[in-house]
Amino acid sequence: MNPTTEPHQADLLYSEAEEDLRAAVRALLTDRNDPARVAVRAEEGAPYDAGLWKALAADMGVAGLLVPEELGGQGASHREAAVVLEELGRAIAPAPYLTSAVVATEVLLACGTGGSAASSLLGDLASGRRTAALVVPFATGPEALRLPGGTACMVTAVADAATADVLLVPSTAGLYAVERAEAGVDVAPLVPFDLTRPLATVTLTEEAAAAATPLAGAETALAAVRQGLTAGAGLLASEQLGLAEWCLEETVRYTKERHQFNRPVGSFQALKHRMAQLWLEVVSARAAARNAADSLAAGSPDAPLAAALAQAYCARVAVHAAEECVQLHGGIGMTWEHPAHLYLKRAKADSIALGAPGAHRETVGRLAGLPTPA
Amino acid sequence: MTTAADLRARTKELLAAHPPATTERTAFLRARFDAGLAWVHYPVGLGGLDAPRGLQAVVDAELGAAGAPDNDPRRIGIGLGMAAPTILRYGTDEQKRRLLRPLWVGEEVWCQLFSEPGAGSDLAALGTRAVRDGDHWVVDGQKVWTSSAHVARWAILVARTDPDQPKHRGMTYFLCDMTDPGVDVRPLRQITGEAEFNEVFLSGVRIPDSMRLGEVGEGWKVAQTTLMNERVSIGGSRIPREGGMIGTVARTWRERPELRTRDTHQRLLELWVDAEVARLTGERLRQQLVAGHPGPEGSGMKLAFARLNQEISSLEVELLGDEGLLYDDWTLRRPDKVDFTGREAGYRYLRSKGNSIEGGTSEVLLNIVAERVLGLPSEPRTDKDVAWKDLAR
Known part of the structure; x- marks a missing residue:
């Protein structure tokens, strides 16, 4: 690939329809998602609010944005899904959107919708009636994918497995769907660093493997899973963007109000410069995230590079924004009571999720023709 | 409203009437200016067509494809990016008619006489004096970091006209003729070894009042237009990947x-x-x-x-x-x-x-982002209400 040619001229703006979608999701989340309740529910071991998911997925229909209308979805694209993720990130709303409505959905779409099993499952996911989780460790990026030798397996740190109705299990044998409630399926919750995204260890016995529904053969499965992880990484950048944006706005708001030395602390250059720097990172993250969303939506050959680029950049910005949010809030930023900790934990976990920035940089280097030293 | 199609048609007419292959460069650029295709967002008669700024790319693409000469914008960046928008906003009709065409064509290079040894980030502290003498102003002082001064015909100049006012209030903006005998340009050598910049010494330089831009005492306000345009000089064309x-x-x-x-x-x-x-x-x-x-x-x-x-x-x-x-x-x-x-x-x-x-400086720009974009409060100011002549220096 010649890195100086760009096959895809990305539209980096938001359309009016996308802004309307954002307004609707934001209104719902403002109404239904209280960060204080998020922390309480998370400690009770049930971060997901079924009512919120129903309102988002079933009533608003955002779970089906990537799914064609003939399969029961909205027939929209990654551009719209990215807007939803920005808002979920902003509100630190716990919902299995990234895992089910993006990654699992993308994997199923990439399996080919000729088969009835994948198609009917896509219809279920699009309607929000059921959710699915891809059974790979959540830290796995598209390039680092190593599949187990068989469907009977044990996979750790699987995101949203405990709440998913269906597990998508890839192995060197192919891709299979297994009901979580099936005999021989064990989903053991772990204590996640990010309180708002449950992780679990998934164990499938031979018995469960035998009862699994085949979705794709070995070759298709590998490509489909890689496609799902690429789309996930590319759109995770939008969640990171929304998260960073909240951290910056909240920090600016707080430092304008908080007085020390008879002045708002936000008037000190030492703090102002840090917030201005963060603003520059956030506007840059927006360009990178929109580029990834648009490239994925267009099915551009540039999409893997755009996704890796966005993840290499936005992961770092989200962590930086959340760290600055904690620091510039001073003491209150260190408390359990203030929501900053939820954002920091999500940002840090997100930076590992779907491939760490270093792994994505390596991908960028390979795709841009900047080879590693011999 | 001018459309992309209108501009394409106009550009084709220009190219037909003045084929780049057989037209002398300056003559072509003058014709382009007169056709309103120099900067399409400028007014009719001043090189533009009152068209949306974004449509300039349409004209540039057509002209580029036809192999037409450009006005070497990097050589005349200060004129294009700073002097022109300020003259457009505050200039008299006479100033606009006289100055904008040779500026855009590149026949008259412009430089900027703003910074001084004692006024860098704190530009409003500048001390170059301009004193009224009948229908002229007499200017004395020293400017620095002046790119292109050694090739410039004109300068945009901010000078102090009332030292008894607080610093932001007592300044006036002028257009200075660099061929005046009181203008002395000396190279300022930089860490690269070259002298891309100059020091400019002004001794008894006489500027007619007709070359004042904006009102007396309004120099700071006028300079804001110049400086905002300096910092937002993003071009109308796409930069390719690995372009920098x-x-x-x-x-x-x-x-x-x-x-x-x-x-x-x-x-x-x-x-x-x-x-x-x-x-x-x-x-x-x-x-x-x-x-x-x-x-x-x-x-x-x-x-x-x-x-x-x-x-x-x-x-x-x-x-x-x-x-x-x-x-x-x-x-x-x-x-x-x-x-x-x-x-x-x-x-x-x-x-x-x-x-x-x-x-x-990046530090000043961070302050600007923090205060104007994020709305953070400014540092307490000790110089706001003090007469310029009483400031510490």
Whole structure:
């Protein structure tokens, strides 16, 4: 690939329809998602609010944005899904959107919708009636994918497995769907660093493997899973963007109000410069995230590079924004009571999720023709 | 409302009437100005058509494809980016008619007499005096960091006309004829060895009152137009991937495998990511401008590019190893434009040090972003209500 040619001229703006979608999701989340309740529910071991998911997925229909209308979805694209993720990130709303409505959905779409099993499952996911989780460790990026030798397996740190109705299990044998409630399926919750995204260890016995529904053969499965992880990484950048944006706005708001030395602390250059720097990172993250969303939506050959680029950049910005949010809030930023900790934990976990920035940089280097030293 | 199709048709007419292959360069540029295709967002009669700014790209693409000469915008950047928008906004009809055409065509180069040895980031503290003498002003003082002064016909000048007022109030903006005998231009040698800038000494320079821009005492307000345009000088065209300094180092990386190390690879990838994201950020800003919704991103682009240019050229010098120990030429040159890519890595490393100083230091730009974009309160000011003559210096 010649890195100086760009096959895809990305539209980096938001359309009016996308802004309307954002307004609707934001209104719902403002109404239904209280960060204080998020922390309480998370400690009770049930971060997901079924009512919120129903309102988002079933009533608003955002779970089906990537799914064609003939399969029961909205027939929209990654551009719209990215807007939803920005808002979920902003509100630190716990919902299995990234895992089910993006990654699992993308994997199923990439399996080919000729088969009835994948198609009917896509219809279920699009309607929000059921959710699915891809059974790979959540830290796995598209390039680092190593599949187990068989469907009977044990996979750790699987995101949203405990709440998913269906597990998508890839192995060197192919891709299979297994009901979580099936005999021989064990989903053991772990204590996640990010309180708002449950992780679990998934164990499938031979018995469960035998009862699994085949979705794709070995070759298709590998490509489909890689496609799902690429789309996930590319759109995770939008969640990171929304998260960073909240951290910056909240920090600016707080430092304008908080007085020390008879002045708002936000008037000190030492703090102002840090917030201005963060603003520059956030506007840059927006360009990178929109580029990834648009490239994925267009099915551009540039999409893997755009996704890796966005993840290499936005992961770092989200962590930086959340760290600055904690620091510039001073003491209150260190408390359990203030929501900053939820954002920091999500940002840090997100930076590992779907491939760490270093792994994505390596991908960028390979795709841009900047080879590693011999 | 002028459309892209109108502009294409007009451009074709211009090319038919003045074929670039057989038309002298200046004559072509004058004809382009007179056809309203110089800067389409300017008024009719002043090189434009009152068209949306974003449509300039349509004209540029047509002219580029036809091999038409351009006005060498890098040579006349101060005129195009700073003097022209200020004259357009505050100038008299006479000033606009006399000055804008030769400015755009490049027949008259402009420079900027703002900074002084004692007024850098605190530009409003400047002390060059202008005293009224009948229908003239007599100017005395010293200016510095003046690019192009040695080739300039005109200067935009801010001088103090009332030292008894607080510093922001007692200034007036002038258009200064650089051929006046009281103007003395001396080269100012920089860390690169060359003298791209000048010191300008003004001794009894006489400026007619008709070359004042804006009201007496309103110089600071007028200068804001100039400075905002300096910082938001994002072009109308797309920058290709690897279009900036990152392209040079990436080519070296590809062509010279013997230089590669693990450490430089990691740093190259980080900078490649940052440079590509900065390019996309600029592209997003361009798309916003075309859509008629300019965003505040422009304020940050200079910050981003200053850092990138410095870090990329620094990596490049290191990557070159033995060659990084050498320099191409320390002799005092007097370039008439800055060329970031025409010389070697060592030059780029040194020249890019200026990127975070010239046109507003990065520290001042961060203050501007913090206060104007984020709405954070300013530092307490001790100089606001004090007469300029009583300020500490």
